[in-house]
Amino acid sequence: MKRLLGLLTVAAACLQASSTATWEMNTFADFARGRFNGLSLSRDGRMALGPKLDTLYSSEQPSVWSVAEAPDGTLYAGTGHKGRVYRIDATGGKGSLIWTSPEPEVFAVAVGPDGAVYAGTSPDGAVYRIAGGKATEFFRPHARYIWSMAFAGDGSLYIGTGDKGTIWRATRPGVGEVWYESGQQHITALTLDGEGRLLAGSEPNGLLYRVSAKNQAFVLYDSGLPEIRTISVAADGSIYAAALGGSVAQRATAAQSTISGTSGTPQVMAPSTSITVTDEGAAAQGGLDIKPKPPGGDNQKTQVTATITPGTTLYTAPQAEATGVEKSALYRINTDNTVETLWSSKEENLYDLLLAANNEIVFATDTQGRVYRLTPDRRLTLLLQTNAGDMTRLIPSGESLVATTSTSGKVLRIGGGLAAEGSYESPVHDAGSVARWGQISWRGQRDAPGRLVFRTRAGNSARPDNTWSKWSDPISDPAGSALSSPNARFMQWRAEFTGNGTASPSLTGVTLSYLPQNNPPAVRSINVLTQVVPAGASTRAAAASQSTSSTYSVTVTDSTETPSNTPTQTVARGLAQQIQITWQADDPDGDRLSYSVYFRGEEESQWKPLKTNIAENIVTLEGDVLADGKYFFRVVVSDRPANPAASARESEMVSPPVQFDNTPPVVRASGRRDGNRITIDAEASDPSSSLRRAEYSVDALAWVPLDSLDGVVDGREERFQLVLNTISAGEHVVVIRVFDASNNSGLAKIVIPAASPQ
Numbered sequence: 001m002k003r004l005l006g007l008l009t010v011a012a013a014c015l016q017a018s019s020t021a022t023w024e025m026n027t028f029a030d031f032a033r034g035r036f037n038g039l040s041l042s043r044d045g046r047m048a049l050g051p052k053l054d055t056l057y058s059s060e061q062p063s064v065w066s067v068a069e070a071p072d073g074t075l076y077a078g079t080g081h082k083g084r085v086y087r088i089d090a091t092g093g094k095g096s097l098i099w100t101s102p103e104p105e106v107f108a109v110a111v112g113p114d115g116a117v118y119a120g121t122s123p124d125g126a127v128y129r130i131a132g133g134k135a136t137e138f139f140r141p142h143a144r145y146i147w148s149m150a151f152a153g154d155g156s157l158y159i160g161t162g163d164k165g166t167i168w169r170a171t172r173p174g175v176g177e178v179w180y181e182s183g184q185q186h187i188t189a190l191t192l193d194g195e196g197r198l199l200a201g202s203e204p205n206g207l208l209y210r211v212s213a214k215n216q217a218f219v220l221y222d223s224g225l226p227e228i229r230t231i232s233v234a235a236d237g238s239i240y241a242a243a244l245g246g247s248v249a250q251r252a253t254a255a256q257s258t259i260s261g262t263s264g265t266p267q268v269m270a271p272s273t274s275i276t277v278t279d280e281g282a283a284a285q286g287g288l289d290i291k292p293k294p295p296g297g298d299n300q301k302t303q304v305t306a307t308i309t310p311g312t313t314l315y316t317a318p319q320a321e322a323t324g325v326e327k328s329a330l331y332r333i334n335t336d337n338t339v340e341t342l343w344s345s346k347e348e349n350l351y352d353l354l355l356a357a358n359n360e361i362v363f364a365t366d367t368q369g370r371v372y373r374l375t376p377d378r379r380l381t382l383l384l385q386t387n388a389g390d391m392t393r394l395i396p397s398g399e400s401l402v403a404t405t406s407t408s409g410k411v412l413r414i415g416g417g418l419a420a421e422g423s424y425e426s427p428v429h430d431a432g433s434v435a436r437w438g439q440i441s442w443r444g445q446r447d448a449p450g451r452l453v454f455r456t457r458a459g460n461s462a463r464p465d466n467t468w469s470k471w472s473d474p475i476s477d478p479a480g481s482a483l484s485s486p487n488a489r490f491m492q493w494r495a496e497f498t499g500n501g502t503a504s505p506s507l508t509g510v511t512l513s514y515l516p517q518n519n520p521p522a523v524r525s526i527n528v529l530t531q532v533v534p535a536g537a538s539t540r541a542a543a544a545s546q547s548t549s550s551t552y553s554v555t556v557t558d559s560t561e562t563p564s565n566t567p568t569q570t571v572a573r574g575l576a577q578q579i580q581i582t583w584q585a586d587d588p589d590g591d592r593l594s595y596s597v598y599f600r601g602e603e604e605s606q607w608k609p610l611k612t613n614i615a616e617n618i619v620t621l622e623g624d625v626l627a628d629g630k631y632f633f634r635v636v637v638s639d640r641p642a643n644p645a646a647s648a649r650e651s652e653m654v655s656p657p658v659q660f661d662n663t664p665p666v667v668r669a670s671g672r673r674d675g676n677r678i679t680i681d682a683e684a685s686d687p688s689s690s691l692r693r694a695e696y697s698v699d700a701l702a703w704v705p706l707d708s709l710d711g712v713v714d715g716r717e718e719r720f721q722l723v724l725n726t727i728s729a730g731e732h733v734v735v736i737r738v739f740d741a742s743n744n745s746g747l748a749k750i751v752i753p754a755a756s757p758q
């Protein structure tokens with residue numbers, strides 16, 4: 001018996017809806033909302049181990065703004081906020097500081113044809129040449145910032161500056177000239193096409209220029225976004241450009257804050273990802289084959305595009321941060337100057353791109369440091385997520401990629417095989433209420449080498465914290481395994497991948513079942529009203545009728561004589577009253593509902609049923625079935641139609657007292673004549689409700705309002721006096737009409753005889 005009572009207690013404490021719900025994830029958009037570690041995701045929603053990711057070098061500086069590769073594979077990185085340049089061995093990852101700038105930021109680095117390293121510093125813009133362990137000032141344009149640099153085939157150096165948006169051309173130390181004044185505030189990106197023409201991107205209007213000669217430029221594209229971030233040229237002459245919502249001023253802020261001693265690199269939160277790609281399709285998994293083909297030959301491979309990181313703006317510029325507006329985009333400008341949008345995002349900023357083998361595009365974004373690959377047929381793959389802050393720069397290095405970060409000051413290497421292991425954490429799922437978690441199953445390549453296991457955790461706070469349960473033990477059966485996580489409102493799962501370095505298990509879909517707690521329905525309001533309908537109509541017909549008028553019919557014959565046996569004709573009252581009770585109710589689980597309605601008089605102790613277990617939210621009664629007095633109405637709502645009896649829930653609401661008054665006021669009146677002056681005294685009373693207004697009519701003419709003797713018609717009893725001073729001497733009929741709070745009217749008729757002849 002005790003055991004039975006215990007089971008009943010548990011059942012009552014965890015009432016559950018009868019319908020099992022499922023949480024499924026099986027598309028790119030589903031998975032993209034989670035957190036990746038060492039995994040790739042194809043456009044068709046196939047998840048597997050991604051390219052290997054290593055920290056090649058940690059500068060221990062707040063930001064790595066720029067990086068360039070020398071012909072021998074050596075990397076040079078410019079940092080902030082101490083303005084340092086590091087030399088990094090791309091194979092062994094050993095690094096050394098080769099120069100510290102007098103300015104706090106090195107936003108652009110390039111390796112010249114002479115093998116020397118050139119560094120552009122800010123916010124006191126200057127270009128330094130670093131060779132043989134020494135640094136000398138190469139050129140100082142009259143500009144505050146140096147954002148980008150690119151070497152031409154003849155060895156001259158183009159310099160993109162701000163905040164006057166000027167391009168300079170330096171030919172030797174200390175010798176240079178203004179090559180083009182854009183009218184923009186910043187020149188954010190520079191490179192050369194296959195014919196040696198300069199391509200430049202600007203901010204804040206996001207214009208892409210082709211500068212064919214000094215002071216001669218043509219706008220190839222107006223992106224509609226504030227900033228052209230980076231430019232790359234394919235072997236066939238096509239130009240690829242990345243535009244975003246404006247961030248060049250944020251680097252300027254970083255430089256300015258370093259000088260003023262305020263905080264440096266700003267924090268960037270990572271929102272959920274939503275990506276727009278023109279076509280859908282599958283993408284290959286794993287690995288990375290990078291074989292760069294710089295436009296214009298090998299002498300172009302040291303060209304560097306400016307790099308930018310997000311933060312606070314230094315000045316007002318157009319922003320593309322509004323909801324529903326693209327935040328960044330990737331464009332291809334064809335050789336005939338037509339433009340295609342290859343990719344766009346409302347959440348991610350595209351920071352850098354490069355062209356890989358087979359005309360594939362690899363690009364990096366700010367959201368959680370993601371790297372994507374886009375094929376010529378527009379199949380998108382999320383190659384990996386670094387979780388190392390904003391990816392500011394991407395360059396090819398041998399068979400791998402080199403990426404830099406602005407928030408952790410690291411140089412990363414991507415490639416060289418598959419990651420040995422990886423994991424994925426799903427977004428948090430909200431069951432809407434405390435739920436009993438059922439089974440988890442998944443789909444993928446089951447016979448692939450390696451291992452794939454799942455873990456789950458649950459909690460009742462929207463964000464996982466130390467109040468959540470711990471990750472469960474590994475779950476390895478893809479066909480379906482019961483979850484051990486406790487009953488809770490929120491759930492999260494984690495998939496753990498293990499490979500062998502060359503192959504990986506895969507995941508294409510996950511299904512998790514649960515039984516939400518059955519929440520009780522609620523009655524939101526009760527309305528009781530009366531309406532008038534044709535007398536004698538049935539209750540059902542009366543419910544459908546909204547008529548408020550009726551016709552009185554009196555028949556009169558044209559005769560000079562009235563038969564003595566003709567009965568008096570009665571004019572029937574054509575309107576009857578009806579009570580209508582309506583209510584509003586809802587159920588948080590969307591269950592079908594049933595209703596029961598009860599009533600009780602003010603002096604009564606028990607509820608009497610009017611209707612029970614009905615689906616409609618209306619009850620109609622004849623108007624006189626309830627005698628005069630105050631009544632309460634109770635509506636009970638139940639979700640029993642959608643749940644077993646043991647788990648069904650119900651709630652109720654009781655209306656405020658409702659006054660019913662079907663009895664009209666009693667009116668008594670008397671009158672007297674004094675010549676042409678008539679005085680009428682009247683009194684009215686009502687047993688159920690207060691009086692509200694009074695009026696009179698003389699000889700069936702229009703009704704005229706009448707005040708009570710105390711000036712306000714508001715009591716159960718009222719007295720009235722009517723004085724008519726200019727009345728004719730003939731006989732008159734005066735009717736006094738008084739209304740109560742329920743709009744019942746009582747009448748009294750007084751016949752005033754004609755005045756006596758003088």
